[in-house]
Amino acid sequence: MKFAAPLVSGRLVKRYKRFLADVILDADGREVTAHCANPGSMLGLKEPGSRVWLSHSDNPKRKLKYSWEIIEADGALVGINTAHPNKLVEEAIEAGRIEALSGYASLRREVKYGKNSRIDILLESADGHKTYVEVKNVHLMRQAGLAEFPDSVTARGAKHLQELADMVAEGHSAVMVFLVQRPDCSTLSLAADIDPNYASAFQQAKDVGVAAYAIGCDVRQDGIDAVKPVAINV
Template sequence: MKFPEPLVSGRLVKRYKRFLADVILDEDGAAITAHCANPGSMLGLKEPGSRVWLSQSDNPKRKLKYSWEVMEADGALVGINTAHPNKLVEEALVAGRIGPLAGYHSLRREVKYGKNSRIDILLEDEGGSKTYVEVKNVHLMRQQGLAEFPDSVTARGAKHLAELADMVGEGHRAAMVFLVQRPDCGRISLAADIDPTYAAAFEVAQAAGVEVYAIGCDVRLDGIDAVRPVDISI
């Protein structure tokens, strides 16, 4: 995934109200407010003074011109925009980078299923067999080299796990793909101390036959690509 235009650098002042971030731009010292497309807690990724990079939009209908895309944390570039993971995983699937999910005839995104939900990615083979793929963004790192999910309580995430298990019960394949938007983690685990309910739901889903995969990203200032296998320690 390439950013359409060069990113603008700055320093984070604060992230607040979940979707807002105040930034001082490097170029001219202007103080601006950027959109933060990330509903999580961003634990460890909102330290004031952190170096950040923003995309710009010329859309006059947007309230905020800038969007927070990348930041520097723990000596690495980290992608924080949770609007990108589905696209990044789609590109990885098309390129065959997630072996067990490769070779499908068609791929569709945001398809209705379950109880008033939409699956992130639906894979279908020529015979009509379906695989339901849920994507979760990961960027929490509390121990060097170990990514963890989630970074806050996620009742919605537990609901998604139950719905994937339901699809397996109906005779389909279902998979959870964790997308690690940072290059410095080779393993992923569950942050059960942050959300024990999610961890319990994950165990139930795995026992029901939901598959689990993880792929890591190379994060650059010109784009992000999901290219690296990440070991699952769950």
Template structure:
């Protein structure tokens, strides 16, 4: 995934109200408010003064022209925009970077299933067999090299695990893909101390037959690609 235009650099003043971030732009020192497309806590990624990069929209109807895309943390570039993971995983699937999920005839996004939910990616084989793929964004790192999910309590995430389990019970294949939007993590684990209920739901889903994979990202100021192997400690 390439950014459509060069990113604009700045320094973070604060992130607040979940979807807002004040940033001082490097180019002229002005302070602007950017859209922060990230509903999580962003634990460890909100330090004032952090170096950040924003995309600039040319849509005249947008109230907030800037969107927070990338930041520097722990010496690495980290993608923070949670609108990108589905596309990044789709690109990885099409390029064969997740071999366990190769060989499908079609791929569809945001297909209705379960109880008022939409599956992130639905794969269909030549024989009509269906594989339901849920994608979760990850960027929490509290221990060097170890990515963790989630960074806040996520009842919605636990609900998705239950729905994936139900797809397995109906005879389909169901998969959870953790997309790590940072290049400095080679392992992934659950942050059970942050959300014990999610950890319990995850264990139940694995027991039910839900498969789990993880892939890390190369992050640059030109774009983000899901290309890096990440081992599971779950």
């Protein structure tokens, strides 16, 4: 995934109200407020003074012209925009970088399913068999090389696991893909101390046949690509 235009660098002042971040731009020293498309706690990724990169929009309908895309943390560039993972996983599937999800006849995004939900990606084989793919963004690293999910309590995430389990019960396939938006992790685990309910729901879904894969990202100032398998240790 390439960014539409070069990113703007700056220093983080603070992240607040979940979706706002104040940043001092390197170019002219102005302080701007950027949209932070990330509902999580961003544990370890909101230290004041951190180097960050923003995208800029000329859309006159947008109140905030800047969006926070990347932060430098632990010596690596980390993607924090949770609007990107579905596209990144779609690109990885189409490029054959998630081997278990290759070879399907069609791929569709945001398809209605279950009681009142939309699946991130629906794969269908030539014979009509469906595979429901839920994507979760990961960027928490508390131990070197170990990515963890979630970084805050996510009742919605537990709900998604139950819905995937329901699809398996109906005879379909279901997969959870963890998209690790950082290049410095080789293994992924669940942060059961942060959300024990999610960890329990994950195990229950796994026990009934929901599969799980993780893929790590190459994060650059000009773009982000999901490129390498990450082992899951659960």
